[in-house]
Amino acid sequence: MQNELSVPSLKKKIVFIVEHSTVKGFYPLERVATVAKLLKDEESVYIFLKQDGQEAIEIFTDEQLSPILFDNYTELKTQIRSLEPDLIVQEGKDSLVEQIEQLRPFCKTIVHFDDFGEGALLADCNIVALFEEVRENTAQNILSGSFAFAVKESLKTIANERVSNELSSPPHIVVSYEDGDENNLTYRTLRHLTQLQIPLRVTVAIDREYKHSVEDLQMMVLSRRNTRILKDDHALEKLLPEADIVICNANYTPYKVATVGIPCITAAQNERELNNAFPREHNGFIHLGLGRKMKQSNIQNAVMEMLLHEARRERAVRKQFELELQDNNDVIKSLLLDFAYERHNMVSL
Incomplete structure (x- = not known):
């Protein structure tokens, strides 16, 4: 009998890094829970949640997701280095340049959601639902539109x-x-x-x-x-x-x-x-x-x-x-998978 060659399909490692923002409220955490739940059956999904009390944790546990808690970015850097993810998705609090610089060596592709901090400029893509009227000085890495709102x-x-x-x-x-x-x-x-x-x-x-x-x-x-x-x-x-x-x-x-x-x-x-x-x-x-x-x-x-x-x-x-x-959830899921599998091309949606 002829042996059939079977090639195992390797799952991509997708990491969500989430920090509660008092300005944006709890919705960014809900967006991560919604999108992570869609991805976890097909890919290896990890959620790193900055310590912020039980309410934040319950947003994930209510969806049968188990976040990994962290206290600071030095601790997070160690975990990301050992994991070597294919994609990092940053969500919640606006990011700082030094935070992204710490993570960049260990991941080829970093995507942010609704990030208005200085660290957003270092991301490969900043996906924005809270978009403003079109301005001439809009950063080149921004994809904005109503599609960026994930629906529970x-x-x-x-x-x-x-x-x-x-x-x-x-x-x-x-x-x-x-x-x-x-x-x-x-x-x-x-x-x-x-x-x-x-x-x-x-x-x-x-x-x-x-x-x-x-x-x-x-x-x-x-x-x-x-x-x-x-x-x-x-x-x-x-x-x-x-x-x-x-x-x-x-x-x-x-x-x-x-x-x-x-x-x-x-x-x-x-x-x-x-x-x-x-x-x-x-x-x-x-x-x-x-x-x-x-x-x-x-x-x-x-x-x-x-x-x-x-x-x-x-x-x-x-x-x-x-x-x-x-229909937004399917759009967001497809977009993140394109980034994880390096199929991305920064074409405006």
């Missing part, structure tokens, strides 16, 4: 289970300023909404990163019928199935809302969010600018525009669905 399975489920976008009676407005809400836009928005003299149901989403007193909100809630607070680690996700309009910050939250397909009003928590080009009119959003400068008339007019004009709500949802965000 739970968001896909909510999107598929939403029956229609008919307004409830009374209409239900969800207020959700994620990622810390440094200027307490939650309080400011709720105060403005309570001045609207129309029947409304308002729910305020308070997650684990909200930094301010909930008691102040509770006092305001008591003064208005059909107004409540939902305090939960995943408050927004719990409310998306029943929201008619979402008012939120301009970071990653608009992507979550657009995945489900809900009319959305955004206000920036800081200057960085103000520059984000995704949550704008061309994608169906009403953008109010910097939240701390938001006038009562502006937010009230935006709410009334969404409530009174069915065509405006329909256009908002149509624009969101035209982005086809639910």
Whole structure:
């Protein structure tokens, strides 16, 4: 008998390095968990997580992933040197030049997500979902677009289970300023909404990163019928199935809302969010600018525009669905595999 030659297929080693950023919130960790789960059946995947408490760890363990904890980059360098990965994916906190210089000798290809630090210039590619309007001095290694938002399975489920976008009676407005809400836009928005003299149901989403007193909100809630607070680690996700309009910050939250397909009003928590080009009119959003400068008339007019004009709500949802965000995970997976197998060619997506 003729012996058949079988060539074993060697898996690529893909390393994710993750550090929680108070500015970007927990979503970057969720993106790594989502993408790593897609890759781990085909390749050898390792997740190195900078020590930051149990909440960060649980994002991975909830997805049956086991992160390797590290305290500093000197310790991480030792582990990366012994591993010799084919691809490093850096996520979360903005990187420093010295961090990347420590890792570069042990890996041919380094990819970053939403990195606005100086170390991003040393990466082979910086994949950006929080992109700004096109500028002449944009770094050559940037790939930007809405494709860079990885979609959790739970968001896909909510999107598929939403029956229609008919307004409830009374209409239900969800207020959700994620990622810390440094200027307490939650309080400011709720105060403005309570001045609207129309029947409304308002729910305020308070997650684990909200930094301010909930008691102040509770006092305001008591003064208005059909107004409540939902305090939960995943408050927004719990409310998306029943929201008619979402008012939120301009970071990653608009992507979550657009995945489900809900009319959305955004206000920036800081200057960085103000520059984000995704949550704008061309994608169906009403953008109010910097939240701390938001006038009562502006937010009230935006709410009334969404409530009174069915065509405006329909256009908002149509624009969101035209982005086809639910296909993003396949795009990101293919892109990272191209880098791992050195098939990459920096052609804009």
